[in-house]
Amino acid sequence: MADHDIESIEVDRSKHVFIEFADGVTATFDLAPLRLACPCAECNSRRQKGETVSIMAETKPDDVRITTATMAGAWGLNLDWNDGHSTGIYAFEKLRYWIDEYIVEAHVTRPT
Ligand SMILES: [Zn+2]
Numbered sequence: 024m025a026d027h028d029i030e031s032i033e034v035d036r037s038k039h040v041f042i043e044f045a046d047g048v049t050a051t052f053d054l055a056p057l058r059l060a061c062p063c064a065e066c067n068s069r070r071q072k073g074e075t076v077s078i079m080a081e082t083k084p085d086d087v088r089i090t091t092a093t094m095a096g097a098w099g100l101n102l103d104w105n106d107g108h109s110t111g112i113y114a115f116e117k118l119r120y121w122i123d124e125y126i127v128e129a130h131v132t133r134p135t
Contacts, residue, residue, distance in 0.1 A: 025045075025116075027114075027115045027116040027118070027120075028045035028046075028115075029042060029044060029045065029115050030045050032100070034089060034100070036088055036092065037054075037089075038053075038054065039051050039052060039053055039054060040052045040054070040102075042115070044115075044119060047133070047134035048119075048122075048132070049132045050118065050119075050129045051129060051131075052127065053084075053128065053129075054080075054088065054089065056080075056127050056129070057102070058077050058079075058087050059076055059077060060126070061076055061077075061110075061111035061113075062112070063110040063111040063112070065110060076108075077106050086105075087106070088104070088105040089102050089103065089104060090104065090105050095113075095114075098115060098116070099112050099115055099116075099117075100112070100113045100115075101113075
């Protein structure tokens with residue numbers, strides 16, 4: 024069992040993405056931080072150039088919505104956003120890395 028295996032996942036397209044990992048760690052990601060962390064090549068390139076990846080997520084974070092969420096194989100989530108962006112695939116391994124390394128803001132619980 025890898026620590027990024029998934030026990031359950033719940034996408035609330037207007038509020039958050041909740042993930043329970045197989046080792047009992049849970050993470051709830053608000054949508055704006057998740058949008059801003061989009062790992063696709065286009066967003067990586069924008070970040071490297073110092074450009075914003077989503078004006079909406081930066082200026083109106085409460086307006087950010089997921090329009091479509093689909094599984095990317097068994098290893099990640101493909102999220103489409105209401106700012107028109109749809110190329111990001113969020114690998115569960117990456118989501119786990121983000122919370123373990125405090126790279127992306129999330130509400131995290133860990134088993135004691
Ligand atoms: Zn992207």
